[in-house]
């Protein structure tokens with residue numbers, strides 16, 4: 252992350268706004284991956300599930316997302332799913348509008364269908380393709396987004412490979428190296444990110460990395476990052492994986508990113524995983540990358556985290572000031588105008 256981006260995000264925090272949004276653009280997905288958190292029963296808190304929310308298509312979806320963007324004025328927007336490419340026409344129309352607002356955009360996709368040609372033009376776009384393991388394991392977990400389809404659908408693009416490491420991938424020595432050997436030389440691959448499977452509290456699925464296994468994987472990644480330049484993994488990020496945030500309040504990612512579900516109004520809490528994620532086993536790359544920034548020490552020995560806490564206090568004060576002003580405005584004008592949900596960002 253560049254200093255300019257930190258300063259811009261800091262300005263947002265001071266103003267009591269979220270620098271980053273994560274929007275589930277659709278409830279639909281043609282895949283049914285084991286361990287998918289988005290379709291978990293508790294993802295939206297229990298009363299609602301992603302497949303049950305109302306979602307949008309066409310101009311309604313484009314306008315709905317732009318309305319949220321105007322309300323929150325983020326620096327970064329992640330478009331996730333379900334499968335965002337289910338709404339590829341809408342996204343193709345939306346991406347230039349976000350770029351015109353100088354917003355960095357990320358689309359997280361399985362590449363189950365071709366990535367539109369027009370997307371190649373966008374400087375501020377990162378397309379992160381989820382590829383979970385080598386072909387036999389990936390294809391079994393993520394069909395119809397098989398290796399064959401992915402290779403066809405990313406041709407001519409520059410993508411980020413995002414692999415979530417599960418226990419299954421740790422059972423054969425050399426597995427991660429083979430994965431890097433396959434994806435690193437490809438011209439379509441700009442960089443490679445590894446996350447670790449993050450369970451919900453009390454979850455017992457086989458995907459979970461036992462503590463010893465997790466420690467071993469992190470040691471191995473520490474070696475591999477020096478051999479594969481496209482593996483984007485700083486030592487500071489590995490340190491956060493070894494010692495993740497204690498809880499969502501200590502997680503910079505959760506506190507600076509607002510996840511919104513496909514009805515464009517339900518807020519996913521406490522972070523994009525929803526439900527009650529086990530922070531002590533968090534393997535989210537975005538959380539670890541931001542956590543590394545937070546733990547960075549400034550020349551006077553002060554950590555950015557300390558400054559961040561102070562900034563949040565100022566931000567909370569700014570938020571309450573805006574709410575008070577809005578309430579005064581409403582009582583002055585009468586009760587006719589209702590705030591749209593929480594769009595005080």
Ligand code: SF4
Pocket residue numbers: 280281282283284287288289290332333334361
């Ligand atoms: S592609 Fe993503 S949203 Fe769809 S089932 Fe798999 S993990 Fe879930």
Ligand code: SF4
Pocket residue numbers: 449495496498499502504505521522523524528529530533534535538
């Ligand atoms: S991203 Fe990870 S550390 Fe942050 S709140 Fe979610 S589970 Fe916890």
